[in-house]
Amino acid sequence: WRxxxxxxxxxxxxxANQTFxxxxxxxxxxxxxxxxxxxxxxxxxxxxxxxxCFRINPNGQLRGKGGDYGQLRLAFFADLMDxxxxxxxxxxxxxxxxxxxxxxxxxxxxxxxxxxxxxxxKVDLSMxxxxxxxxxxxxxDKSLVNTTYGRYEENSCIAxxxxxxxxxxxxxxxxxxxxxxxxxxxxxxxxxxxxxxxxGIKQYKKWVRMYSDVSLEKPLCNCPPPCKETQYAAQLxxxxxxxxxxxSRVPLLKYVMxxxxxxxxxxxxxxxxxxxxxxxxxxxSEIREIVTYGWGNFLGDVGGVLxxxxxxxxFTIIEFGQFFMFAFTKWCFNFKETKKGKRKLHIDGGQPKMxxxx
Numbered sequence: 001w002r003x004x005x006x007x008x009x010x011x012x013x014x015x016a017n018q019t020f021x022x023x024x025x026x027x028x029x030x031x032x033x034x035x036x037x038x039x040x041x042x043x044x045x046x047x048x049x050x051x052x053c054f055r056i057n058p059n060g061q062l063r064g065k066g067g068d069y070g071q072l073r074l075a076f077f078a079d080l081m082d083x084x085x086x087x088x089x090x091x092x093x094x095x096x097x098x099x100x101x102x103x104x105x106x107x108x109x110x111x112x113x114x115x116x117x118x119x120x121x122k123v124d125l126s127m128x129x130x131x132x133x134x135x136x137x138x139x140x141d142k143s144l145v146n147t148t149y150g151r152y153e154e155n156s157c158i159a160x161x162x163x164x165x166x167x168x169x170x171x172x173x174x175x176x177x178x179x180x181x182x183x184x185x186x187x188x189x190x191x192x193x194x195x196x197x198x199x200g201i202k203q204y205k206k207w208v209r210m211y212s213d214v215s216l217e218k219p220l221c222n223c224p225p226p227c228k229e230t231q232y233a234a235q236l237x238x239x240x241x242x243x244x245x246x247x248s249r250v251p252l253l254k255y256v257m258x259x260x261x262x263x264x265x266x267x268x269x270x271x272x273x274x275x276x277x278x279x280x281x282x283x284x285s286e287i288r289e290i291v292t293y294g295w296g297n298f299l300g301d302v303g304g305v306l307x308x309x310x311x312x313x314x315f316t317i318i319e320f321g322q323f324f325m326f327a328f329t330k331w332c333f334n335f336k337e338t339k340k341g342k343r344k345l346h347i348d349g350g351q352p353k354m355x356x357x358x
Contacts, residue, residue: 007190022075048107060102108155140227148177161221170199
């Protein structure tokens with residue numbers, strides 16, 4: 001067991017694939033990609049320190065109109081008896097759901113929504129884009145595009161910073177990032193259980209403690225904000241499952257989980273989680289960071305002040321500069337001619353006299 005990696009343990013744990021019971025959009029089942037003409041997979045598994053997660057629509061191919069016309073219905077099965085002894089002691093029961101762009105990964109997002117079985121949740125999404133200015137006016141860095149955790153964002157940069165801290169000391173990372181080829185200079189390897197117990201967990205806790213220390217004058221991770229960022233705002237409402245709906249889902253449950261002993265409507269009521277996701281509007285809100293006072297404004301203000309107090313304009317300043325430049329050049333040439341003439345001397349009556357320069 002010492003040679004087993006932490007990543008292997010996490011991937012083999014957690015809910016099985018068949019606990020993702022249903023994926024439906026409109027009148028089509030997106031579990032069958034051929035129906036919608038999509039490239040599989042409709043979902044994939046993502047290992048993270050919080051567990052083995054379902055990543056729905058990883059390629060961003062599931063699209064739809066706003067409102068009920070593009071509604072995506074997802075159903076998950078969660079049984080408390082399948083939880084580990086440690087997970088059973090936690091306050092929440094069910095799934096933690098995160099809404100993010102398909103070019104990023106949920107393992108980098110520190111927050112989410114708790115959703116419990118026996119309920120149906122309606123999620124209204126709205127899309128928000130933030131555009132920031134690079135230096136000197138702003139603080140974003142245009143050169144930062146991709147990371148080993150997908151598109152560059154502050155959270156993905158922090159995840160890379162955490163991996164680097166553990167890798168530098170222990171020679172391994174808790175879990176290999178999903179896109180390691182985006183940083184080919186580093187060879188990522190998941191820690192074995194022995195390495196994690198002796199070094200990894202200690203270094204990870206040290207990094208968390210230092211990163212959480214608000215008294216540090218200099219940030220532990222140099223992660224400037226991205227120049228372009230996409231976020232999804234979610235509004236949730238929930239209700240308990242309808243008993244008649246639960247009874248109609250029993251055949252589906254038997255089909256998806258044939259070896260399971262759950263085959264009654266009561267089992268569905270206790271363990272099934274239904275999520276309906278839709279866009280409340282197809283409009284995209286955009287926040288732009290713009291320069292309100294630049295060099296053009298500065299020159300305009302200086303010119304206005306000079307025009308008010310001196311009666312001068314920008315052209316006057318240019319003419320003054322041109323005058324001084326020509327005057328300085330003429331003085332330099334006159335100085336050279338005078339110096340050249342002083343070198344020609346002759347002796348007349350024992351007294352040196354300046355000869356005329358020819």
